[in-house]
Amino acid sequence: MNTKTLTKTLGLAVLGGLIAATGACSGSAGAGSDGQVTIQYWLWDDAQLPAYQQCADDFTQANPDITIQITQTAWTQYWTNLATQIAANAAPDVWVDHVSYYPQFVADKQIEDLQPYIDQDPGSLDFDQYVSNLAELWQVGDIRYGLPKDWDTIGLIVNRQAAADAGLTADDLANLTWNPTDGGSFEQAIAKLTIDQAGHRGDDPDFDKSKVAVYGFLPEWADGSQGQNLWGNLASSNGFTYADQNPFGTQFYYDSPALAATIDWMAELSNKGYAPQLDVQSSLSRLDVLKAGSGAMTSIGSFNQMLYQDTPDDYIFAPLPTGPQGRMSAINGLSNAMYAGGQHKDQAWQWIEYLASPACQDVVGDTGVIFPAVQEASDRSVAARAEVGLDAAIFLAYLDQPSGTFLIPIAEHGGEISQIIQDAIQSVGLHQTDAQTALTTANARVNALFN
Amino acid sequence: MTGWGKSRGAITDGLSQPVGPAPRPPRPLRRHRRGDGRVALIFIAPILVGFAVFYLYPTVRGLWWSFTDFSLIGQANFVGLDNYAAALRDFEFWNSMRVTLCYVILNVGSQTVLALLLATLMHRLTRSVILRTTLLLPWLVPNVTVGLVWLWLLDADLGFVNRLLGSMDLGPVGFFTNPSLGIMTVSLVNTWAYTGYNALLLYAGMLQIPPDLYESAAIDGAGEWKLFSRITLPLLRPVLALVLVVSLIGSFQIFDTVAVTTKGGPVNATRVIYYYIYQQAFTYFHLGYAATMAILLVLVLGVLTFVQLRLLRASESQLA
Structure with missing residues (x-):
């Protein structure tokens, strides 16, 4: 083998190796060519994962062209991961948001205002159904940075x-x-x-x-x-x-x-x-x-x-x-927020609206794991806990x-x-x-x- | 502690270099051939590409960020030397440097002395391969696991060690939670993890010392202590210098053990510089300011390494 061939072979081998290595590391995401859209959804609580997977399955059944991909990351890494994903313009379309962290994302204009989406179809969302003004947590003036997910005391x-x-x-x-x-x-x-x-x-x-x-x-x-x-x-x-x-x-x-x-x-x-x-x-x-x-x-x-x-x-x-x-x-509410830089905002809105609706919140409430923001779903959560012998009424006592x-x-x-x-x-x-x-x-x- | 893998290549350099000037360097036998350079380039291309992408580019970018108010997300605006001025006024920065220095002194000090002792024992008493492998075991355990294991063992309330102390009517001792003990505990946990590895490096260095020196000294009536202080230590100096420099740099980079066990607390008693940089960058989203502190740390480490190498005359050896 002469030097030239060796050079070429080695060069190709190195190049091939590098490409293979990078290819193996990158994930797959995004839309397929046939109009199928995948919405990325992030949450941190592993206990809630089964309930939201159920919501995602029900949602896809009703909207066959939208698939929901849920990623669960522990709380300690969640915000760092989210911030770096945003910096890389690759943030999830929808994420579970917390009051301690959302002002920073608002300041950096990374959260989509949901009000225009709500105005497209006024009356489809009933804001009176939520516990204790939870929706207002995410409202700054006329701008709405999320729809209520759940609450705790x-x-x-x-x-x-x-x-x-x-x-x-x-x-x-x-x-x-x-x-x-x-x-x-x-x-x-x-x-x-x-x-x-x-x-x-x-x-x-x-x-x-x-x-x-x-x-x-x-x-x-x-x-x-x-x-x-x-x-x-x-x-x-x-x-x-x-x-x-x-x-x-x-x-x-x-x-x-x-x-x-x-x-x-x-x-x-x-x-x-x-x-x-x-x-x-x-x-x-x-x-x-x-x-x-x-x-x-x-x-x-x-x-x-x-x-x-x-x-x-x-x-x-x-x-x-x-x-x-x-x-x-203290009462703390969580919300679902939409990424302002997302590719499929309309589909993301459909998912957020579904997450905030009784259909999904009842599914979550029936597991008893958290108190969903919708009053009736919260009552279901209390009932689910009562069934296993846990008195959850004490957490609601403050609301009265x-x-x-x-x-x-x-x-x-x-x-x-x-x-x-x-x-x-x-x-x-x-x-x-x-x-x-x-x-x-x-x-x-x-x-x-x-x- | 990152950066440990690098030491392996370097240690052989440290040893092969001092063989001393050969009487007359032989003329290169190879004739210059076209194409060698290119082949060589391809052989080092992977590391060169890796170096450029993962070291050079981030360093240059980090340097740029240190002059901006970059927040990880959004626009980076040039702010001149503002970040540097802020760092010099920031008492949390100085506290982190002080805490890190305490950690480094305790960690490198205890680790090097113990490693030297272990290496000497291995060198003079036994050459059992099993023993040598056993010494490496703690180093093979991932650092996060080491942190978690010790966190549980040393827990003030539920930890095994405190239960043991309790049965002797002592304690409880807040190994990680007492502000005056926290950083010492973290140091010693890492000493436990890295002593074996350092001992092995020093042992490899000791093997390079010609055995006949020990034999002739023994004939002259030198005891073990004399052998150690007069032969082992001076002839080991270049290797020791290298181990010290690498430990020192690695030690300054303490992060994982703190992140797992104390999270910088109580108050700021164990908030080492890397943890503070991490907090500024990813908790407070002050990436520009974090980059500034990282650059300052690079400067400090550069000066320390230079001074250390000069003091220990690392490039000279008495083996010549």
């Missing part, structure tokens, strides 16, 4: 045996009160649920807080700027407001004494031995620690209740305690009372605000500083982001 989960041993009935737990000064009957219940290694309970003078066997409460310290899992709810029931307006506030009130008192109370809970100190708190989920029996009570989102469908008798579910300003829970729910804040710079406030609150949990000092500094940093 927060409650308490208590180990049933631990509660019985502490002499607490389900009724006691459903009627707890709280204030930041002495913690109210909520703190008394936590004290009773706490046991040291010698068997003394937290309200016993002989209680040894350095040798705790079971903690009465497991607080969430890594809770961003919203405190959705505990402090946001307690602080709100103590008169705290996050910002001058919501959505899209620009002036924040994290230096409010109502919030500082709440955080100090949480830190004090650890000092009394009723909750683990932050520096020796498990890095695993609070629900894992609860299951292991080292904690007796913690807060839980309504979206997690079905984790207990096989052991409904082991736990009591209760609403959050009533604070000085009443009983309040005026200002029983508050929207978690929606703002630009969400990622940074989240880290700044979480750092400040953790520094209180670590007893490095008091809440008022930490939050005043942090609030100044947050407000500086908007100048």
Whole structure:
């Protein structure tokens, strides 16, 4: 073989290899030549996947020329993946959107305004069918950045045996009160649920807080700027407001004494031995620690209740305690958003409209996994949970009372605000500083982001 | 830690180079032939293309972004040196650098000392292949898995280690959650993962030292410590320098263990520079600012590598 042939052969081999390698890595997507359209749909919750696959199958049956391809990515990678896909002009046609992240996409003009599509066929969508104004979360002026998908609130989960041993009935737990000064009957219940290694309970003078066997409460310290899992709810029931307006506030009130008192109370809970100190708190989920029996009570989102469908008798579910300003829970809504750079927007709209319709929401509701945005589908979800012995009514209790729910804040710079406030609150949990000092500094940093 | 694969080629360079000047380089026997250059080009084309596409182009683009307000999505506007000025004023940036430096010192220090000890033991006591392979096992486990395994083992409440401590009436210790222990735990986890690999590199270096040196020294009555300090260590210097430089660069790139175990917390106690760059780029969508910090890190690493190589005189050897 002479040099020239060798050169050619090698060159071809290298080229062929490279082409084969790149070909094997790239995915396949897009429309076929015969008018068939594939709509990409992204969501993060694996528990919801079967329900939405059912919706997709039903939808394709009714619209044979549109196929829905669902991609599920875990929450921790979801937003990074979505952002990089958008940067590559290859984002999914429709994705499940969250209030913490959508302002950034709005600012970058990546989400399609749905109002023109709605106006094409006025009356086809009934906005009164959704729970508690959920549709308004996604509305900025006349622009609508998504249709409601589902919603959630927060409650308490208590180990049933631990509660019985502490002499607490389900009724006691459903009627707890709280204030930041002495913690109210909520703190008394936590004290009773706490046991040291010698068997003394937290309200016993002989209680040894350095040798705790079971903690009465497991607080969430890594809770961003919203405190959705505990402090946001307690602080709100103590008169705290996050910002001058919501959505899209620009002036924040994290230096409010109502919030500082709440955080100090949480830190004090650890000092009394009723909750683990932050520096020796498990890095695993609070629900894992609860299951292991080292904690007796913690807060839980309504979206997690079905984790207990096989052991409904082991736990009591209760609403959050009533604070000085009443009983309040954060309400969070999700939506389905359309990619502004998509190739098949009309078909994507058909899919979004179907997702927001009772037809799909009832299918999702019947699984009980989440509370769909349509009121009737939510009721179906509650019924599905009741069938396996789980009391979901406690998550709906807030909706009946005026200002029983508050929207978690929606703002630009969400990622940074989240880290700044979480750092400040953790520094209180670590007893490095008091809440008022930490939050005043942090609030100044947050407000500086908007100048 | 990325960049480890690169060390394999480099280590042989480090060894073959110091063989010293031959008396007179023989004239090249090959006559110059047309076409050799082209064949050679084809042989290195894959790596050259890879280098251009995956290193050169991203580096140039990253450098450009560091002068813009690019947000990953949308337009990039030129902002001059604003990002650099912001980085120098950003206390989170300096905190990340400090945390990373703590990590590097703890990690490279403990890792190198242990690896040297293990390599010497392998070299002087046993040459068992099984033992050598066993040492590599932790290095073969993916880093995310290493992180998860240790996260569970060392968990403050449910971890095996703390249960063990508890049975001895000690603890609990928040290995990952205590702000003053967090970065040390992360360092030692990676020391556990990489010591075996480093030991193997050093062991390979030790094998290059002529055995007769040890024999004659032993005849002269030198003990093991003397053999180590007077023969092994000085003659190992070029390899040691290389291992140190590669460990140092790899160590600065700590990301995965932190991302899996502590996510930078509590507060910012383990927010190493790569994690902070990642947050700026993909959580806050400040890609321009993230690129700036990456460029600053490149500068720091370049200076450190240069200083280190000079101090250890890596290109000279006493084996000549």
